[in-house]
Amino acid sequence: MAEGSVVEVVLESDLKNVEVAEEITRRVSGTAGFEEDDQHKIDMAVHETLINAIWHGNKNDPSKRVWMRFEIFSDRLEIRVRDQGNGYDPNRLADPLANENILSVSGRGIFLIRTFMDEFRVESRAGEGTEVTLVKRLNSDNSGESRRKEP
Numbered sequence: 797m798a799e800g801s802v803v804e805v806v807l808e809s810d811l812k813n814v815e816v817a818e819e820i821t822r823r824v825s826g827t828a829g830f831e832e833d834d835q836h837k838i839d840m841a842v843h844e845t846l847i848n849a850i851w852h853g854n855k856n857d858p859s860k861r862v863w864m865r866f867e868i869f870s871d872r873l874e875i876r877v878r879d880q881g882n883g884y885d886p887n888r889l890a891d892p893l894a895n896e897n898i899l900s901v902s903g904r905g906i907f908l909i910r911t912f913m914d915e916f917r918v919e920s921r922a923g924e925g926t927e928v929t930l931v932k933r934l935n936s937d938n939s940g941e942s943r944r945k946e947p
Contacts, residue, residue, distance in 0.1 A: 801827075803866040807846075809854040809879075814846045817864060821875070824866045828873045829934060837912035838873065838932050844905035845877045845928050853879030853926055871934055872914075878927040 803824055807813040821842040825835045846862065854860035860880040867874045910916050915931035 801868045805864045807862045807864065809850045809857055809860045809862060811847065811850055811856070813862070814843060814850070817842055817846045820864070820866070824868070825873060825932075828868045830873070830932070834932060838875070838930075841909045841912045841930050841932075842875060842877070844909050845875075845930065848905055849877050849879035849881075849926070849928070853881030855881065873932050873934075875930040875932075876927055877930070878925055880925045882922060882925075 803820065805817075805820060807816060818839050821839050822835060825838045830838065842864075846864075849862045850856060854862065862880075863876075863878045865874075865876040906916075909928075909930065912932075913930045914933045915929065917929040918926060919929075920926045
């Protein structure tokens with residue numbers, strides 16, 4: 797796979813498919829040139845995004861699907877995940893670090909995704925589902941050094 801390469805996959809809304817998505821993510825992020833640490837961050841972000849799409853978006857309905865698209869660019873990897881749910885507003889989520897939410901297990905996924913990825917965008921349309929875009933840049937560390945593996 798080279799720059800401009802695209803991988804698309806459609807998965808049934810079954811939490812068992814999170815593992816399938818993680819395997820695809822590992823292969824694509826490795827091919828894109830990310831080091832192991834960044835591959836793990838991307839993998840965790842996709843893991844959380846898939847769980848949200850299947851559990852919250854599609855309400856674990858096996859008749860609904862989750863669509864994923866990976867696109868490799870010279871400087872980044874873009875991942876899109878779309879469900880068939882009712883949509884949501886990520887700005888309405890409670891802050892998982894607020895004292896009253898510290899012990900809550902809900903809401904941590906989006907926090908982790910935002911921590912691990914360089915960009916996190918959500919586009920929701922009532923009745924048409926939610927599409928999440930995750931972007932990880934190859935040189936995303938703060939020191940400015942490239943995070944690309946040496947050939």
